[in-house]
Amino acid sequence: MNQTELDAESLYTHLEQAVSAGLSGTSRLAIVGIYSGGAWIAERLATSLGIADLGYVDVSFYRDDYAERGLHPEVRPSQIPFDVEGATILLVDDVLYTGRTTRAAINTLFDYGRPARVMLAALVDRGGRQLPVAPDFVAKTITLADDQQLVLQKSDDGRFSLTIDHA
Secondary structure, three states, X not given: OEEEEEOHHHHHHHHHHHHHHHHOOOOOEEEEEEOOHHHHHHHHHXXXXXXXXXXXXXXXXXXXXXXXXXXXXXXXXXXXXXXXXXXXXXXXXXXXXXXXXXXXXXXXXXXXXXXXXXXXXEEEEXXXXXXXXXXXXXXXXXXOOOOEEEEEEEOOOOOEEEEEEEO
């Protein structure tokens, strides 16, 4: 398998700056990361931006292709330890592709209440949308072949690496 690496730390810095500028002054702001890559990014954003309300969603049971894909071996419970009702939620994912994960995450959020607004941040948008979903904040947009995938990893010291895996 051939791999190409992108500068994930630089992309994260760009995303953090865009989110900080775009959400400055927003009241009742909460961040929710989609397991696993989105959760890692959400944790860093919450720390960097001083946002106390941080949650996580696992969309495994909400995906419309659950029957095809089956259950991911690392299913975790969603954790939303704050009142979603009336909050502005920044939903965070590592890679935006078809839009199906985002749709499933929004469905999960609405199980916890009705937010005032849901905004989407992604480290990378790789196109290929199957649903009308667009990020409010994105660090980079790239085009990949269908047989390629982006894989975000977090090292023990908290640094990100992002590779393009070629099958």
